[in-house]
Amino acid sequence: MGDMRITTHHVLGPVAAAAVLVLSACAPSADDGAAGADAETIEVGVITSETGPLAAYGQAFLDGFDAGLDYATDGTGEVDGITIEVRNGDDAGDPDKAVQLTKEYIGDGVKVLTGTVSSGVALGMAEQAEQNKVLYVSGAAAADAITGLNGYTFRSGRQSMQDVATAGTFLDDVDGQKVVVFAQDNAFGQGNAAAVDALLGAQGATVEPLLVGEDIKEFTSFAQQLKDAEPDLVFVAWAGETTGSMWQSLEQQGVFDAAPVVTGLGDVASYGAYGPVAGKISFLSHYFATAPDNDVNAAMVEAVEGAGSTADLFTPDGFTAAQMIVHAIEEGQGDVDAMVDALEGYTFDAPKGSVTVREGDHALLQDMYQARLVKDGDTWTPELVETVAAADVAPPEAG
Secondary structure, three states: OOOOEOOOOOOEOOOOOOOOOOOOOOOOOHHHOEOOOOOOEEEEEEEEOOOOOOHHHHHHHHHHHHHHHHHHOOOOOEEOOEEEEEEEEEOOOOHHHHHHHHHHHHHOOOOEEEOOOOHHHHHHHHHHHHHHOOEEEEOOOOOHHHOOOOOOEEEOOOOHHHHHHHHHOOOOOOOOOEEEEEEEOOHHHHHHHHHHHHHOHHHOOEEEEEEEOOOOOOOHHHHHHHHHOOOOEEEEEOOOOOHHHHHHHHHHOOHHHHOOEEEEOOOHHHHHHHHHHHHHOEEEEOOOOOOOOOHHHHHHHHHHHHOOOOOOOOHHHHHHHHHHHHHHHHHHOOEHHHHHHHHOOOEEEEOOEEEEEOOOOOOEEOOEEEEEEEEEOOEEEEEEEEEEOHHHHOOOOOO
């Protein structure tokens, strides 16, 4: 999902856009399997959540995509004589609807797809991309399963394993340390526990899950169990209406005094949800506007704010997707195999700094961040603690 949550299906949080390649009248037909060098227009279909529970994430992706397309084409909307047109589609967070849109676009001759904030949507779109041999650049959807899924699927955001690896950097040495995963006993919580075990366990940590039923609303005893476990690190993966009372219980039982408590920093709207303990939580972060210090990020923030919006958690995922698509079109001229080749191994400057598309499995190697929230009047503001180098949080290569 577009939320900042960690699971093996999607990470600490999850976006959507579908880039669609439409051929001009003089170009070969879709049956030819390539747009051809003489294509004059390529239609980029952006499929994401414009409505539904993930609409805010989808809007952030769209804001970033628009700014990125403008940036990558120097404001012309064209590259190498090819006009790029945008075709928007609303998946409403529904995988079936997204697949229907994807099939419709491909039927119209689209050769490039991008986007989504939902991992379920992304996996469905990726399957269509492989079946129809079109390029797919997924957005903020963080499922590890997207990486290496097929030769036509790329990603413009981070994945769950990068979030988990960032959590591990709060320990000087993971080997021999005890990490307790405090989460809800559902697919989301179980997935987080599995991801932490797979990554940090492989580095020598002892990983213990402490899972709480979704219907539980009183957390004192669980917080006491957490403290009694004597962890070296507590990894929290939580969502929903009980979040505030859960954090309060951890505070009351002294968990913050026992070990670093790490969770993922969500979107701007979530900063106030942690209550009075916000300043005590150690946050791993995919992105917040003041974390990176580079010209590309400055240009993105300026463009998004100029359009009346705010750079948020998944804004860079949209921006980076646009950069990747423009590069693919410029190099591949609409030929799918050539566009894939252009992206494999591609290193470029994105809002998060230098990023690399790993050739073998199409993971996007990128810096991550340690952050804290600081009181700013009546609100909380994120502050960068440390930038974690891309190489230090690179996910294991997918087979």
